[in-house]
Amino acid sequence: MTLVPYFALGSAFGFLLVEAEVVSWFRIQEMFRFDAFHMYGIIGAAVLTAALSLLIIKRLALRGSDGRPLGFPPKALGTGIRYVAGGSLFGLGWALTGACPGPLVALVGAGVPVMAVAVVSALAGTWTYTALRPKLPH
């Protein structure tokens, strides 16, 4: 499997994240303060475009090279606790760093090199979750 197309697609995505200022701590503050439409427009338009694409993919019954239909496996809901608790913890981190995972990495290359420390810290966070997983409610 060649990785080049994925790298190219990621580059386009990283480019967009910077030019649309999605990577900015200030834009995330604007969003959480409901002071501007920009971030909601981006996320809303992205969801709508993705939803329409998924509909078309399903309508055409497209399949991958392994014969499986293109699409996402359903996420197990369970009690829902992991989504609410994990989501809230991520939300706290999103507003503090002003960046979700993609922008965190993008910022290291986009003039905020100290974000490399936040990336290492995020790795420590994921490691800690994995170590504690058996003890956490899901």
Next chain:
Amino acid sequence: MSYLFSHPLPWYVAGPLIGLVVPALLLLGNKPFGISSNFSHVCAMISPGRVRYGPDWKQVGGWNLAFLAGIFVGAAAAWQLAPPRTLTLSPATVDALHRLGLTDLTGLAPHEVFAWSGLFTVKGFAAIVVGGFLVGFGTAYAGGCTSGHAISGLADLQPASLLAVCGFFAGGLTATYVVLPILFR
């Protein structure tokens, strides 16, 4: 080159293009758009300690790590070619940030906080080190971030993702209205 772009790139251009990443990854190899999985893949790669991870990270996450490397390179290219150096912010946000004690609103993130010297201040440590930890812990616990839950999951009408997005906002609003005022003032 920066005359090529008016900043920010408008939402009705950037939003649909970002949304198209979802079908592009499906068409390329039936891959799910989700950045935060890469934290697990890197942990599995360096595997410190005896923590158990899922299947082989190369097999499952190789494409995603290539995508992540692309994000870094694409962002660096954007910063070199057409950097958004000073953002035009909503006046209400400017007011609120001034009241938080932030005076320098140039750049992509406040220089007073997001600098190497900031790491040794309470607010810098909280924003960078604690914030980063929460991003890694929270996304692993919730099984996704903005790309996996808010974009892919909502577009696929997954109830779990709607719950997760509610959580994102519960946490984000708490940080914005409760934690930041305590930290920054």
